[in-house]
Amino acid sequence: MSHSDPAPRALRLELALSAGLALPDTGDIAVFHPRSGEQLTPLPRERVVIITPHAPDFAVFSAQGYRCVKAAEGRFAAALICLPRGRDEARDIIASASGATEGPVIVDGQKHDGVEAVLRELRGRVELSEAISKGHGKIAWFAAAASAFADWQAEAGSCADGAGREYRTLPGLFSADGVDPASALLAGVLPGGLKGVAADFGAGWGYLSAQLLVRAPGLTTLHLIEADARALDCARHNVTDPRAQFHWADATVPIPRLALDAVIMNPPFHSGREARPQLGAAFIQAAAAMLKPSGQLWLVANRHLPYESTLASAFRKVTELPGAPGFKLFHAEAPLRGKPGAAGKPGRSVNRNGRRS
Structure with a gap:
């Protein structure tokens, strides 16, 4: 199953790199929770580590040749966070990324997923760059500061x-x-x-x-x-x-x-x-x-x-x-045997409210 790239995340990354976002010359770059179909072309593929707990996305990025893990392991030179919809989940990912990264931590998301509210919260905790808007979303970055997000780490x-x-x-x-x-x-x-x-x-x-x-x-x-x-x-x-x-x-x-x-x-x-x-x-x-x-x-x-x-x-x-x-x-x-939904002998119509024909 694939998803189109609605961000467009790659374009915002390109704009950020042109506006002063500096990636370290060496070291792995963690990308947290991207969805299949999204483009990460501005990042050096050989240094990217996809971090996703979602099996379909893991499979798609693995097939594209990316290194993939289910959870953050070790240290990273930089991190890109693909913001999810949920506020608590987004906070937890930011806390995890900041704790596992030397910096910078890049936060990118869609407006309808709450990126503006997240960026407002970040400005109260770290020195955040100016946000760049494009494609109904925003991107901004800050230097990793694990201690700033200790209370954002999700607990069971x-x-x-x-x-x-x-x-x-x-x-x-x-x-x-x-x-x-x-x-x-x-x-x-x-x-x-x-x-x-x-x-x-x-x-x-x-x-x-x-x-x-x-x-x-x-x-x-x-x-x-x-x-x-x-x-x-x-x-x-x-x-x-x-x-x-x-x-x-x-x-x-x-x-x-x-x-x-x-x-x-x-x-x-x-x-x-x-x-x-x-x-x-x-x-x-x-x-x-x-x-x-x-x-x-x-x-x-x-x-x-x-x-x-x-x-x-x-x-x-x-x-x-x-x-x-x-x-x-x-x-x-x-x-029915064969491909479900394929042309051939149809199944019976749905019987309603427990009555069988």
């Missing part, structure tokens, strides 16, 4: 489910402050009689997986598939059942030789601020490709998301279960 948090079970979370993760209502709705309909091998696509910090393992003692294995390494680390802490196996992987890409009896999912439908319902469609198609002929899928989605056609093209039987005002639930059975 926690939340509890309705039964009082505590879960470890982290700022910047999906639903870090509490159990997502859609996931709670799906957990309530998961059957207890499941057996064999199952998977949680986009497992996050592990809530749905923990619920399923309690409900279904007949499961032999549950694979947690999650693209964010930070969320997966939390899931390892939250899901200690020995039947759990953890995969840092893109759930839109089928895992070879993994045959499943059941899949559960509450798929994402945003990339940053951009709505991308095709992400959920890709989750469904990957599930159909990995399920056995008798396999089953349980899915929860926001009510406005158009997943019905994807489900109907990927499964022989699809039933919409009673949902909630903001969410809909589906149970799909018997994946």
Whole structure:
């Protein structure tokens, strides 16, 4: 999956270098959390180290020949921060970069992701350069000062489910402050009689997986598939059942030789601020490709998301279960063989509200 470069980050970097940003002549340059499709051409490729916990981005930049790591390791001569949308996550990345870098620390982001507010905060803590505006975003830089951001380093948090079970979370993760209502709705309909091998696509910090393992003692294995390494680390802490196996992987890409009896999912439908319902469609198609002929899928989605056609093209039987005002639930059975969604024998239409034809 690729993203266009909306910044344009490369152009802002070029303008900054022309305006006085000086990169050290030697040493590695850390680039924190770039997204696939973004251009980093103003930086010397052989010195760039991509730091990203996101498996799809890691794979894309690795394929382009960049050195990639999931988290900052060692010291860097300079750092470029590609600001995320979340304020707490952005602060944590700035603190990490400043603590691992000799300097300069370059901060670049889009206005709709809050770059202006971040730059205002930085001016109260460090000597920040003049910001350069271009492409609906801004770039500025400062000399690394780890002590200035000690209070910005993210610390693990926690939340509890309705039964009082505590879960470890982290700022910047999906639903870090509490159990997502859609996931709670799906957990309530998961059957207890499941057996064999199952998977949680986009497992996050592990809530749905923990619920399923309690409900279904007949499961032999549950694979947690999650693209964010930070969320997966939390899931390892939250899901200690020995039947759990953890995969840092893109759930839109089928895992070879993994045959499943059941899949559960509450798929994402945003990339940053951009709505991308095709992400959920890709989750469904990957599930159909990995399920056995008798396999089953349980899915929860926001009510406005158009997943019905994807489900109907990927499964022989699809039933919409009673949902909630903001969410809909589906149970799909018997994946169609061949490419899901390809031309050929269609699946049945979605049956509504638990009624089967």
